[in-house]
Amino acid sequence: MKKYISSFVTGFGAGVLHVVPVAKSLACCLIVPLASFISLLLDRKANPTSEKITMKKGAMFGLVTGLYAALFATVFDLLITLITKNNDIVSMMPELQKMIVAFPLSESLKSEVMRLFESVRNDIINYGFSSLYTFSIIINNTVVNSIVGTIVGLIGAQIINHKLNNSNEY
Incomplete structure (x- = not known):
C-alpha cells in the first residue's frame, strides 16, 4: 500500500x-x-x-x-x-425518453430499454438504491x-x- x-x-x-x-x-x-x-x-x-x-x-x-x-x-x-434518492437518471428521465424514441430500434427493444430505465428510476426514488x-x-x-x-x-x-x-x- x-x-x-x-x-x-x-x-x-x-x-x-x-x-x-x-x-x-x-x-x-x-x-x-x-x-x-x-x-x-x-x-x-x-x-x-x-x-x-x-x-x-x-x-x-x-x-x-x-x-x-x-x-x-x-x-x-x-x-x-x-x-x-436522486441522481442523473432520475433527473434526466424525460430527455432520456425522447432520446430512446429517436433511436432507430424496433419498438419492442425500445419498450424493453424504457422498462429497464423506469425500473432503475423507480428503485432509486423509492429506496435510494438500484x-x-x-x-x-x-x-x-x-x-x-x-x-x-x-x-x-x-x-x-x-x-x-x-x-x-x-x-x-x-
Whole structure:
C-alpha cells in the first residue's frame, strides 16, 4: 500500500471530483488522466531518483490510480444516491425518453430499454438504491478509469523521462 500512496491520494481526489456536477463530465478525459500523471509526479517527489520511470511502473501507477478513482467515485455516487434518492437518471428521465424514441430500434427493444430505465428510476426514488444502476456504474467506472489511467500512466512516464533526459543534457 505504501508504494502506491500517491495513487491512493490522487485516486481519492479524482473519485471526489467524479460526483461534482460540472466536473463529472470531465472525469474520464481530464480528471483521471491528470490524477494518473500527478501520482507519478508525487511518487517521484517522495522517492527522489535520477533513474527513468519504467513503462511497467508508469502503467501500474496509472492502473492503480484509475482503480482507486473508480472505487471512490462509485462509493460516493452510491452514497449520495442513497441519501438523496436522486441522481442523473432520475433527473434526466424525460430527455432520456425522447432520446430512446429517436433511436432507430424496433419498438419492442425500445419498450424493453424504457422498462429497464423506469425500473432503475423507480428503485432509486423509492429506496435510494438500484442493483442494476450499481452494477452499471461499477463496471463503467472500473473499465473506463483503469484503461484511461493506464494509458496516461504510460504517457506520463515518457513525459517525465523526457524531462529527465533534457535536464541531464545540460
